[in-house]
Amino acid sequence: MLKHVVLQTDFGLSDGAVSAMYGVAKSVDPSIQVFDLTHHISPYNIWEASYRLYQTMSYWPEETVFVSVVDPGVGTDRLSVVVKTNSDQYIVTPDNGTLTHVKSHIGIKEVRIIDEKINRLPRSGESHTFHGRDIYAYTAARLSAGVIRYEEVGPKRDEDRITCLKEENAAINKGIIRGCIDILDVRFGNVWTNIDRRLLVEADYQYGDRLYVTISHHQKDVYKNKLLFVRSFAETHLGEPLLYINSLDKGAIALNQGSFAKAYHIGTGTSWGVFIQKVDE
Structure with missing residues (x-):
């Protein structure tokens, strides 16, 4: 071998x-x-x-x-x-x-x-x-x-x-998914959450849906917006924020050809909360 x-x-x-x-x-x-x-x-x-x-x-x-x-x-x-x-x-x-x-x-x-x-x-x-x-x-x-x-x-x-750091599990309650920001896709500034794709499926979120995304830091909101849930970046306009599934089968947030993390000064860890829910029609 x-x-x-x-x-x-x-x-x-x-x-x-x-x-x-x-x-x-x-x-x-x-x-x-x-x-x-x-x-x-x-x-x-x-x-x-x-x-x-x-x-x-x-x-x-x-x-x-x-x-x-x-x-x-x-x-x-x-x-x-x-x-x-x-x-x-x-x-x-x-x-x-x-x-x-x-x-x-x-x-x-x-x-x-x-x-x-x-x-x-x-x-x-x-x-x-x-x-x-x-x-x-x-x-x-x-x-x-x-x-x-x-x-x-x-x-x-x-x-x-074995020494372990504190982790937080993503969960769904009454159609609202709560998770945290695990890591950044550093070069491109995308935000990778700990929200598994199965939670998005369980919440009945579909590609093409507009989803209301809130990001908080130490329980203080730092970002709120309606994001399109897409398969790929090509389904959005340049500079448009979006929600997608990353290479680890987790929910991720990005700007099409921009750095979401830099634009909104986003960090990582359990103090960074992410909340996702469907937009009321």
Whole structure:
């Protein structure tokens, strides 16, 4: 089987940090194929890292090893873990909330704490600020290359003790759907909600309907408008706001060839509420 290691960080690409992680992996086994998920997670944004893993992982084969390093607690007593998911993939990461969406939507079979006495880059000195290179990339490569078995990562930990961030479930009540903004489609400024398509079906919303959409932040309304519910952007005019189903089968809000998030200063997280209902004829 091909050896895949997929890296995600908030490091950016303006210095040598990511290249160093590549080098560590290749030093373990030159045949390992190293890929980038993204290195443009917003600095310290654990929620965003958690979501990007969920967004991406299901499209990779079994046995792929993911490394996610968004680690504002590096050097503290937070744990470093490797989890095996229900889809037989692995994630090497700090236990700081990065596994939130994977645990909820994919599922975790087993958790092991990284034994840093064994799984640490030799001659990495006393540095405690670059675990992405010295521990995570090194452990991921050893696991992917078969240098160590999963059981040799370190001691088991109860899956229920994994650190998770607060999530909010979308729901429907009397024809009104309530959800929150999970993430932004950053480059295009589209707003991705946690409202599953099945809720829109349950509410009997049809393509072509005009729907009344309200967005609030800390329970204060910041946007209200009637949006057309469409299959694709081509069904609206340039600059027109719209509601559509995104690539994760969730409701999303956009401006046709514009950034909705920038236009209305929209952020992400459970403090950003989204309410959808049919327009009264």
